[in-house]
Amino acid sequence: MAMFVNTNVSGLNGQRNLQNVTDRMNSSFEKLSSGSRINSARDDSAGLQIADRLTSQITGLNQANRNANDGISIAQIAEGALGEITTNIQRMRQLAVQGGNRTLAADDRAALGEEFKKLLNVNNDIADRTAYGSIKLLNNDSSKAGFQIQSGAMSGQQDTVTTGNAKLTALFAKGVEAGVAAGTVSTGQALSTLSGSLSAAGDLGKMIQAYAAMTGTSDLTSAIDMVLGSAREGTLSTLTDVESITINVDELTKILTQTVSGSGNFTLASVVGSDLLGSMGMNISSVTSAGFTDAQINEIHAFATDTLLDAMTGLVTQVDKQRAKLGAEQNGLSSTIRSNAASIVNVSDSRARITDTDFATETAELTRNQIIQQAATTILSQANQLPQAALSLLR
Numbered sequence: 001m002a003m004f005v006n007t008n009v010s011g012l013n014g015q016r017n018l019q020n021v022t023d024r025m026n027s028s029f030e031k032l033s034s035g036s037r038i039n040s041a042r043d044d045s046a047g048l049q050i051a052d053r054l055t056s057q058i059t060g061l062n063q064a065n066r067n068a069n070d071g072i073s074i075a076q077i078a079e080g081a082l083g084e085i086t087t088n089i090q091r092m093r094q095l096a097v098q099g100g101n102r103t104l105a106a107d108d109r110a111a112l113g114e115e116f117k118k119l120l121n122v123n124n125d126i127a128d129r130t131a132y133g134s135i136k137l138l139n140n141d142s143s144k145a146g147f148q149i150q151s152g153a154m155s156g157q158q159d160t161v162t163t164g165n166a167k168l169t170a171l172f173a174k175g176v177e178a179g180v181a182a183g184t185v186s187t188g189q190a191l192s193t194l195s196g197s198l199s200a201a202g203d204l205g206k207m208i209q210a211y212a213a214m215t216g217t218s219d220l221t222s223a224i225d226m227v228l229g230s231a232r233e234g235t236l237s238t239l240t241d242v243e244s245i246t247i248n249v250d251e252l253t254k255i256l257t258q259t260v261s262g263s264g265n266f267t268l269a270s271v272v273g274s275d276l277l278g279s280m281g282m283n284i285s286s287v288t289s290a291g292f293t294d295a296q297i298n299e300i301h302a303f304a305t306d307t308l309l310d311a312m313t314g315l316v317t318q319v320d321k322q323r324a325k326l327g328a329e330q331n332g333l334s335s336t337i338r339s340n341a342a343s344i345v346n347v348s349d350s351r352a353r354i355t356d357t358d359f360a361t362e363t364a365e366l367t368r369n370q371i372i373q374q375a376a377t378t379i380l381s382q383a384n385q386l387p388q389a390a391l392s393l394l395r
Contacts, residue, residue, distance in 0.1 A: 014380030060153025071149035078163040093312035100305035112258035127166040214258040
């Protein structure tokens with residue numbers, strides 16, 4: 001057997017094996033101390049890429065849940081305000097029922113009118129003031145298409161919260177659109193052309209008729225201008241988008257506060273014509289010459305009262321539809337949050353299987369390598385002594 005002094009092959013093998021086991025131990029120390037199986041790309045390059053994609057999904061889902069909660073907050077703020085508006089409209093309807101009695105004195109009607117008018121104005125104020133931070137939710141400044149909520153971690157995963165428009169102009173306009181039928185007034189007709197018969201203009205048309213009847217306005221065009229204002233731009237179908245159009249609350253309230261007398265409203269026949277008096281079975285020529293009978297006055301008051309009641313009922317319906325929609329959207333976002341939370345758990349579990357340290361396995365590996373290191377150190381020490389045998393030959 002050859003004996004070398006310059007090259008100690010056994011010592012070199014011992015050093016190599018000791019270095020290898022030391023590297024493995026250092027890797028085990030890093031994994032055990034960090035809790036992560038992949039601490040650098042060299043640990044598992046393919047696993048690192050997969051884990052990073054899963055991390056992106058998890059962080060996206062967490063942020064999506066925060067976004068969805070913001071959407072729920074917007075819906076709750078809007079729905080809470082609409083709830084108060086509903087309460088006010090219900091009270092206004094109650095006042096209309098109370099005003100249906102002809103037993104009320106002028107002062108009594110004035111008192112009813114003051115509360116009715118105040119509630120109308122308060123509803124407009126609520127619509128103007130309801131906001132999420134500085135973003136208006138229930139007036140003409142709110143998003144007509146709704147507020148888009150990024151409720152998912154990936155592209156194309158959006159929801160919408162539609163708060164709507166609770167201004168009187170918007171609510172009455174929806175009533176017009178819903179009530180439009182074949183006739184002289186139709187969806188898309190310019191507001192500036194409204195005149196004559198308003199029977200096809202829904203609740204708003206009936207309100208103008210009732211206003212003309214109760215106030216004895218000289219013609220329907222004047223009545224329209226008094227209730228809607230002279231700047232009647234736009235069309236019936238886009239009333240909600242035309243900010244220059246307003247409902248004159250003071251004039252509208254006169255439907256509740258005014259009374260019709262037998263001799264003081266002879267011009268009423270030319271105001272409402274066959275569209276109103278004819279439908280009540282009144283003879284226009286006899287009314288013009290002789291005034292109203294008490295029974296006819298009752299019919300006119302009943303028409304005005306019914307109009308107010310129908311209009312208030314229509315407003316409650318419009319508000320309740322929006323509240324129901326907001327409730328459904330809140331439930332939808334809540335469901336999305338629960339789904340996202342379940343996905344976060346499952347995706348996190350998937351990432352853990354790739355990136356987290358298995359302490360049982362890694363501890364066993366560390367123990368194994370520690371034993372090998374001790375053995376390698378001992379063997380290397382002995383291998384380093386082999387060249388000493390050459391000295392015995394020199395003796």
